[in-house]
Amino acid sequence: MTPVGTESQLVIAPMLIVLVAAAATLFLGRHPRARAAVSLAAGVAYGLAVAAIDWYIVLAPGAPGIATYQVGDWPAPFGITLVADGLSAFMLTMVAVLGIGSLVFSTRHLPGGEGRSYYFPLFHFLSLGVTGAFLTGDLFNLFVWFEVMLMASYVFVAYSGGPQHTRAAFWYVALNLLASAVFLLGVGGIYATTGTLNMADLAQRLADPAAYGLEPVPVVGLLGMLLSVFAIKAGLVPFQFWIPTAYRAAPPQITALLAGATKKVGIYAIIRLSFTVFAGAEVAVDLPLPVVDAAIAGDSPLPFVGAALLVMGAGSILVGGIGAVGRDSMEGVFAYSSIGQVGFIAVPVGIAATTVDPALREFAIIAALVFALNHTLAKGLLFLAVGTVRSATGTSRFADLGGLAGRSPPLAIAVFIASLALVGIPPLSGFFGKFLVFDVAARARAGPVIVLLLVGSLLTIAYATRMWNRSFWGARTDAVDAATIDPVQVGVLAILAATIVVVGIGFDPVYEFAETAAEAALDTDAYVDAVDPQNASELGGSSGGDH
């Protein structure tokens, strides 16, 4: 077997970095400074590794566009394959930016006590799970990284140990344990029907089931199960129940990651499985819907996915938007807003799945990705800002806040920019998300969807302005007067805010990146070719003893 190429090695680099960081920080219990230093170094290395993936695999002229890594030197579909393509790279980049911000933030604002020595290992394990989920090309491996990510997030939700926190964590754990069991059911069913777990192999087999002697009909229902699992991670209605309490209970810089990273893992998994893997499945679906005088019908499972996502997305936009308007604390608004915003991501994905026009499908995925990018940046910033406000004033309830804008203009400007990005004011990144999503709906001639998006956007304005007026304007309260605001934290916020502006003003390369990502998501053939399960189907005759 040949040595591994550079591009291929890049694929696993981010995972190795966080793995080593996790192991190293486990040993540094007594050395908080070293712990933070190692973590920061790992964060920087992670960022560099992701940047290298972006450039050398995806974006550079002549880059291959996709690279794979066979863990343990076992060829696909026997070993576990890691795949980095445009979609994975886009997601990783998004998460890396926020993750590093959150990490720097964590060195300044660390919920304390004895548990602190485990904060950074937990953080790295969380990143490990998220990264693994983005990179893996194996269904069961995806389950494993989901569990790693979840296990770390469970304890973060319960981290502060109070009554609210433990209860929120238990609810969160209970719903996700259910989801894990459903995930296993889905994986088991898919293995039973298709005889493989490798996503590329799966795609190949589903596209031509007769050649493999398969009966792929059950995969649509199994995909439905997996959808529900991913919808829990993404927080789509009616799987969103854990979000308000868990987001409130976790330390804010972790909530930033829950909203910015784990949520996106759910979105990523939906896009990856629906489009790269299951889109080509030779299964006809046909289900008349007499009530709305329509039908879920087509030659692949996509119409079913599309219908499900549109319903869930619509529910999310309404529940999140209406809920957010009435909240009485900053993180309450943002938590509900997260539910609503993920609806804005699900709707274009749903349109992409429903449409038969390939150009529109790609455009819709681009829209979803751009919206997701903005949500990661803006919502991440806002949750981090909750952390700043809370560590400065001891509260984030509107009743105790007011006049923050006068107290710290840089903080105020950062939050203002992020709020405007949520609303979708040009030229911020959020505008392009909203613009593209509306454009997709308009191109799909989906009147009701446009109405829904308009309602959702109006609700966004309502809650964003309310949050702003209640906490940043208004008469200054005692808590705000007595606040000491951490400059490093504000610095992180400022950098994220600048990113939001820069992404908007220099949107062209971002769009091209998203376009590459969407192409990658839709290009099943490239994915299959890169992983090349067919070629390797005869496991090499060479003895394993020498490798």
Added chain:
Amino acid sequence: MRTTARAIVPIVLVVAISLFVEGHNLPGGGFIGGVLTVTAFGIVYMAFGLDFLERGVLGREVDPGKGPSRDRVVLAYRRLFAYGFAIAVVSGLAPLVFERPFLTQTFVMLEGVPIYDHLEVASALAFDFGVYCVVVGGLLTILSVVGAE
């Protein structure tokens, strides 16, 4: 109970370790060996109480005022799973030096070893040892922390 424990624990431990070592070829492996080892310790805890290992075996004084997490035994367990995790990661990283992918395993056949005649030493054993350590360390941490409550 204690008598039974005295009789059972060594047997369980031996079985556990042999399961771990033989795991590559017979049913067993790092997980099973690890969990069984933990079960042995569990029986000790049930029979003799949490402090037995410290006071009874190691002859150390136990400061009852400390919380569970400060207990020296717990610390040892915690170190164990940290080491285990490190071993697993390092054993996975080692092939990179030889320009092989992460977690590539290999093995050598040793001939003429007493008792076994021929023995395979698989690099996977290192990884499996990491698994063993994590399982033992991790589960014992859980057990002792919960038990101390």
Added chain:
Amino acid sequence: MSPDLAVVVAAVALPFVAAALTPLVFRVFGERTGFLGTAVALASFGLLATQYGTEGSVALEWIPSLNVALRFYVDGWALLFAMLATGIGALVFTYSPAYMHGQAGLPRYYAALLAFMGSIVGVALAADLIAIFLFWELTSLASFVLIGYYTADDSSQYAARMAMFITVGGGLFLLVGLLLLSIVAGDVLGPGAAFDLATMLENPDTMRSALRERGLFIPVLGLLAIGAGTKSAQVPVHFWLPNAMAAPTPVSAFLHSATMVKVGVYFIGRVRPMLVGEEWLFLFATLGLTTMTVCAIMAVAATDIKELLAYSTASHLGLMVAGFGFTSVYGAETGVFHLLNHALFKAALFLVAGIVAHEAGTREIEELGGLRHDLPVTAAITGVVALSMAGIPPFNGFYSKELLFEAAVEASHHHEIGVLGWLYPAVAVFGSIFTVLYSLRFLSLFVGERPDALGHVHRPPVSLLAPPAVLALLAAAVSVDPQRAVDLIVQSGLEATAVDPHAMHVGLPTSYSTPVGMSAVTIGAGVLAYPAYGRIHDGVRAGLEAVPPIRANWWYDRVVEGLSDEGRAFAEWVHNGHLRTYATWTLAATCALALTGFVAAGAIVPTTMGLEVTVPIALVLLVAVIGAVAVARADTHIAGILTLSILGFMIAIFYILASAPDLALTQLVVETLVLVIFLLVVEEIPERYEIEVGRVARDAALSVAVGATVFVTILVTTDARPDGPTEIARAYAEQAVPGGGGTNIVNVTLVDFRGFDTLGELAVIALASISILTLIVMRGRGDASPAGDDGSRADSTDDGPTADAGTDGGPSGGEDA
């Protein structure tokens, strides 16, 4: 001659650059920053002036992937509006230092004002749909910041949020309209023109017919109208404008009378040649005339001079909208000319109102009067501009109003509009009567007796007087020689907005015509009714009191403010805190998704039962199920835990029977450990059990549904399962010894083939122990605040070795080092 890109970009960019530098500049120049603003505005004005007479579009690349560019189109209409904005901007900046003297937050004020001015110039010049939307929203944003200037003041915040909600929200409708336009344009004019408004305007007939073919004409028209209507305060969302008077008065003069609110009107004029038609007439003439009349009546009911002027502004915006709504050339003439006239007199009036408020200390109409003694110059200015507002000849407002009457009368000549043919002119006259009334009322502040309660009124400084004086002089100039103004700028604006432009002539009427008669009726009725002003005022107010829904803020309060309460109740209803609710929804939705998927794909058919299940396995599974039933029925924790173990052991036996010794072993030991941990935990917890009868039925139903889904899943998947081991399983068996060096395939799989899974699993085990440790040691750290984790924030920011020794050194294990 085509415009120069660099100059155009500089004219737009200059104010933004200045805005960005304002915080620095303010440190050096302090309150005199306002005069620098004047310089910037004049510079921008000058740059624009150099482009006078040019026409054409220039573009700066922005997002080539989407064919979006910063495309600017220069023509008479754009220059008219942009120069109006910078010109009045210069005056407002001059006015500001004296008016805003001593206020806090001036850097924010000037920065927002500058950014606002840049946005307006941008809207005026932009010819790319996205660029238009960009500047459009930026004006709303700047307006939000400026209305909310007095941040500690509740009414200011209320108004700012309202303006933001209405104008940005309306902007979204505009965006959708623009997107529909772009999709159509991309189809018929080529992808390069998808966002290029200039190209669309060059091919109005193509666009119009393409829109109609796709059935998008009405939607686009409606959406653009909502966008423009919200921005230009048309009924029924006119109310944000009077509320916006919470802003400092210079802002009111600039944003809320002269420029921002006209953006909607400007845009209507811009797209008029492309979309004009019968629907256009109905929509905008009706909308405009309604707004004009309603707001004029509301202005009469005003008690505050700024409120009066604000309603008057909305009313005049309605006039302009109505003008553009009429399809004849007179309509376009009305719109363009009144845009100019209104800017001149209304900005001056606001600045006058600012002087009055600033010097007299009150804005209440009732408390003011006879100000000509104290403020003679101001009184003179007011005389010109108030009469202009009233439309009294020969003042400039008269000419454009006369054009409206003409357009209204003309409307019935061009279209079969039935009863509207006389209703439009009638409403126009009726509304204008109120305009005369409130204009006279405003003027009366300066005449008559000085109320005794009015305190000392200061003389305003020159920098307050000069700007309105300049405006009044300009208004007077237009009044004296309207044709010069028309030739200079209005004509070129007309050419951009009219379908069939011809040389425009204005002047005092020399012979009788219907419009002249209408003007005479208007003025005559207004003057005659003026003595009854008090009664009309009271009557309108009484009407508003009696019927709340017609009050301006009523709907907004109900919908937006009420939404907070609704939202709270809704969120608490959905997220009621009960795990059973959450689990029910989650499970039900999962089942629904799975079953729908099966049904949609036709997977549920009579099956052929592929799996071999032996009798022992069946028995073991049966015992397992019985065990589970026993767990469900257990009445103590201990009993439940023990029966749960039986279930676990049965599953271990199942694994043995299924030829999986590794699993069986693992299951056995894990089951033992779970038992131990369960026992340890339960020891600490008192027994507590009550099973509520009422819920059992519902729970059982859901349980059965879940069970049924799983049942179906298993049947369909086993049915689809190909016989024999999978390729992968076979390959693993073959490779275990030669490739993995072990005979236990499962173990080789775990540590070699799929070692990566195992690594993740290790991480989970490590995490589980860390988590449990953390759970226990973090106990008691949660403080009273809902999610407070701030107990340690003081020391967490100082993570030094000394601070840490006490809290961290012990637990985290010295030996770990």
Added chain:
Amino acid sequence: MTAIVLAAAVGALFALGTFLLLRRDLIRVVWGLAIISQAANVYLLAMGGIAPATADSVPVLAGHGDHVPETADPLVQALVLTAIVIGFGMTAFALVLSYRVYEEHDTLDVTELGDRE
């Protein structure tokens, strides 16, 4: 009498697990979760195909010879093993968490917990 038995058994386990999950007692909720994850494991294993237990079908090869018998699917066994261990970690965590919930709230009644703000 073939796949139906398995389907019925696993279905029943899921149903009972769900039923327990909806109880008011937190410990019983954990039981329910444990039963559901066990049932999922059983299903996963069965999806590799259940061969009648014979010496040959155990996925442990007799020796290093060339003869490779047809064994039960070792892949799903490895997966289930991973799933069992992960499930164990989760169950243990959920249990300790429920204990902590009890400590903080002094009740195990899910309904009562839900009503607390």
